[in-house]
Amino acid sequence: MKRILPLGICLGLMGMILFFYPLSFATKEKYLREEGLQPTVLPSEITGIAALDFKGLAADFQLLQAIFFIGQKIDRSEMITVEDWQRFIRMIHAVIDLDPYFFDPYYFAGALLAWGPGMYEDAIGILKRALDHRPDDAFILFRIGFVYYYFLNDFENGARYIATAAQKPNAPDFYAPLAARLSYYAGDTNFSLLLLKSMLKDTRSPEIRKYYEKRILALEGMQILENAVRRFQEERQDSPKNLEELVDAGFLDSIPEDPYGGHFYLMPTGRIYTTSKLVEIKEHSQTVLEN
Amino acid sequence: MWPVAAITFLEGIRSRVLYGIFIFACSVILLSFVFAHFFMQDIGKVAVDFNLAALSLAGLLMSLSISVDLIGKDLDKKTIYFVLSKPISRNAYILGKYSGILLISLMAYLIIALLTCFALMLLQSFHADYFKNFAWLPYMQAVFLDYIKISLFNALILFFGSFSTSSFLNMMFSLCIYIAGQSYSDVIRFLSVQHHGEQISPVVHYVIQTSKYIVPNFELFDMKILAAHGRLMAFSDLIPIMGYGFAYIALLVGLSMIIFRKKEFL
């Protein structure tokens, strides 16, 4: 009997712990999720000193915090406001202050800010900070060029950066011809596809890959449609009035679906566009800023 | 049990280290005056941040130095022979030690909390406009829960001390678990949102999901953010958190007693 009593008490206490813990955790979460209780962005001056010689580690944690902050909102399909994105940008800058050689914040922020809210200038701003410390990084230079070209339609800057990237030691071979042809290929679906696919190859983060994959899917759809239109034009010496005609005439099995939720349509110029404008159409938009 | 608690208390309260920690806490409180002026918006929040940080840090430092010392010194310096030669059961000894430590930290918390309240009142009178979100009850709640947190930490130190042979190891282990316990909530939250970076290997995931019940989650007791924004946690919501704390403390103290009963003193 004497042995059993303490054992029983211990088990009872462990049971209490197992019972109360998830309750407590959930309760705390409930309170923390309230409006206005956002995590503070610790200015890098303070973290820099407080972290002593663990600045790298502190940078890692702050980056996680930043990614998690946005990721949680995406995950819960919550609206991400402009303030949220700006807080995110401040966090990323703080991370870069702590560890400027850290590749991930540039990589994440550059991609997320461009694809998500379309904050291209901020994305470029962050990527350019990388050049202060990683001037020979071909990938960073390429990404800057990509944002200029693809999102801002600034072919001059796009070509310039990609050309600079092409000269760096670790640059892949296709950078050089790409830079040369950039303006010529503006608006060319095949070219864009090539570009996107090469970007996809270098992207490890599943979250960001989704952006590329979706865009590639859409462009591949457009590519199919463009090819069908061209064949129609070659054979009939005439342009089709709409995409349904292509199907009826047998040049197309079916009209591809727009992964962004819109419809592809044919412009009088012969170009293919989509009602979604290649931006996600949802009940709650992930982004507030549309391009 | 009470005589042991009494001498533990007396020995700890006169420690030079304690005075040093008090001075440190006071400096942080003074800093709150300085830094409050940098933030011209929500001075109340910054003031609360600093003052609660002073309290929390002081508690942590006290536990790591004084509690560890009080528990280890008996064994290191062979005073244990004297104490246990009296008709005191080993259980009473453990309880007495822990009670002494609880009393010391209670006194320290009361004094520092009073000082911080004084500082906050001063700041509030100077910058009443910027103290809009501040409320006393959430602040007291944060102080109270921090005391429970530090009592849990002290129970952990007691537990390690009951079988460890080195005071330094005791301090290191306890500190590591404290850091882990504070980060656990964040780690769990990160894991729940798995989109970013590589996928976490399922082994790691499993280990973390199970060990979250073993590592004491100190972050649960951290009400600093709530207090800084003047948010009060409802009493009914406090109950599971306090239940967790008390249950864990009881478990650690109980385990210490069981381990200590079998201990031999060469």
Next chain:
Amino acid sequence: MMNTPEKLLQLDGLCKSIRTKTLRAKNIPVLQDISFDVQMGDIVGIIGVNGAGKSTLLKTIMGFLAPSSGNIELASGVRIGYLPENPYYYDYLTLKELLWFAARASGMSSAAFQETFPEIVRRVGLSGKKSGRLRTFSKGMTQRAGLAAAIIHNPDLVILDEPMSGLDPIGRKLFFDLILDLKIMGKTILFCSHILTDVERLCDHVLVMHQGRIQEHIHKTDLEMTGHLQVLLEPSQQASDWLASLPPAMHVLPEKNGFHCLLSDLDRILKEFTQKHIRIESMEAPKQSLEDLFWQITRSAETGGV
């Protein structure tokens, strides 16, 4: 009421082994087959070389170590006072607080403590140090403080672990007198020591330990002080009168037929005897001192003899 000697402590076949913390853990026996008992009023001394197991034995009796086998029986209701070897007490406590703890932990009420405190402090000669911090005490004072803490609750059995270790001659004398006081008060004392002369003078029983065993149990009657002669007198009236008039320094034999004396006194005494017509029956050379006995026992134990 008959004053029957009560057995306060009995040990039976006590054995204790320690596990070494090396990779190939071995069990090293530190106590082997210890059996003896302690009657009320006895003063028992334990002597032996370093490592013989004296301290370990006392610690096992006190319950700090658990016996591997064998029995330790303490008579019910016996209050014990213990003074550890090289005691250390908390830096910041005062003597009064230490003794308050010792008293309260032993079950004394606060009031009883207040009464006994001045007396106890005076007895151990620390009257001037009531409120001084223990950290400021010298080794001798710490030792006395420890003794005060050990006896404040008026224990029946007092166990002392090397009480004289590290004391200077003055400290040792003080302590010796204190133990003598305890003896006079009728307390039962069990202690171990290196200082054989003190053991010789104080103890009724001496246990010689070596390599964890009790090699020999020496009774007081076996002991003689060095340099003494044992003189037996022929029974006569003059002899009895003379013996009765002897000062206590000259030890009269229990049977009242002789006495011990120093060689140096022999001359004077013989002259007295001639005067008073007292005749000597026999004279014996001094018996072995404890020290001699000790070396003998230890050496034979080393070589394996009995």
